[in-house]
Amino acid sequence: QTRPVLLQVQGLKVAYGGIQAVKGVDLQVREGELVTLIGSNGAGKTTTMKAITGGLAMNDGDIQYLGRSIRGQGAWDLVRRGLVMVPEGRGVFARMTITENLLMGAYTRTDKAGIAADVERMFGIFPRLRERRDQLAGTMSGGEQQMLAMARALMSQPKVLLLDEPSMGLSPIMVDKIFEVVRDVYQLGVTIVLVEQNASRALAIADRGYVMESGLISMSGAGRELLEDPRVRAAYLGE
Ligand code: ATP
Numbered sequence: 001q002t003r004p005v006l007l008q009v010q011g012l013k014v015a016y017g018g019i020q021a022v023k024g025v026d027l028q029v030r031e032g033e034l035v036t037l038i039g040s041n042g043a044g045k046t047t048t049m050k051a052i053t054g055g056l057a058m059n060d061g062d063i064q065y066l067g068r069s070i071r072g073q074g075a076w077d078l079v080r081r082g083l084v085m086v087p088e089g090r091g092v093f094a095r096m097t098i099t100e101n102l103l104m105g106a107y108t109r110t111d112k113a114g115i116a117a118d119v120e121r122m123f124g125i126f127p128r129l130r131e132r133r134d135q136l137a138g139t140m141s142g143g144e145q146q147m148l149a150m151a152r153a154l155m156s157q158p159k160v161l162l163l164d165e166p167s168m169g170l171s172p173i174m175v176d177k178i179f180e181v182v183r184d185v186y187q188l189g190v191t192i193v194l195v196e197q198n199a200s201r202a203l204a205i206a207d208r209g210y211v212m213e214s215g216l217i218s219m220s221g222a223g224r225e226l227l228e229d230p231r232v233r234a235a236y237l238g239e
Helices: 044-050 075-080 097-103 112-125 128-133 142-154 172-187 197-204 223-228 230-236
Strands: 003-015 019-030 034-039 060-065 083-086 161-165 191-195 208-213 217-220
Touching: 003 044, 003 172, 003 191, 019 034, 019 044, 019 060, 019 128, 019 217, 034 044, 034 197, 044 083, 044 161, 044 191, 075 083, 083 097, 083 142, 097 112, 112 128, 112 142, 112 172, 128 142, 128 172, 142 161, 142 172, 172 191, 197 230, 208 223, 208 230, 217 223, 223 230
Parallel strands: 034 191, 034 208, 083 161, 161 191
Antiparallel strands: 003 019, 003 060, 208 217
16 A cells, blocks of 8 residues: 555544543554444444544544644644544534535635535535525435535545444435445545444445444454454344
8 A cells, every 4th residue: 555644543542531432542544545433332433533533632642644643633623624524413504505504514715616616516416415405404304414414524625534424324225325425425536434333334335444342443454354254244244
């Protein structure tokens, strides 16, 4: 692998009060990769993602983004530098229209013509959003809101997009659609970190994967390799 490392996490520890949720995580993401983080409920996946994107303080270890430590930097600065998370539960602005939500995603930008062009580009990637551009986001289905959350994040022109369980709570057809869209975004060249409960589907599209257990990385490897690993199959693929 000769592609530059965009994100390097070393010895990351994060605690909630006295409870250590992340106990020393190392992981690496290279430019253009789709990396998935899987593991059971409460393993610490969301906590890791929040620490990476400036939403939680780290107790120990370091995170380097584009070769520099981001220790102590807030989410706003990191979004401006291209490190963006789509949280679980989406968090769209329910009382704003789809178009307004997309414009909110561009809040770190000042290039008006570029922003307008990107709104059109999002409607190209997500035709469903174009049809509903003037609808209030809160009245859309769960899958549509997930698409909007991803499109809104893309409006900030991320270099690395972290997706926290984008398929959570969606119907099977919508889950298919969301995985398709994740692949499309990956093919646009956006580097992706994908946290998923749906381990088999995530590993099937990922270049590499990490398995997290009780606050630590227990296994890592190529997506296909992990998909075929008997330990992964037994623990996460229901076999
Ligand atoms: P899931 O797949 O269920 O979302 P996860 O792997 O993302 O799980 P985290 O949400 O990171 O796991 O949680 C890791 C641990 O930290 C869990 O034991 C959880 O109960 C705990 N935890 C998470 N958020 C908080 C909080 N705000 N306060 C206290 N403990 C928390």
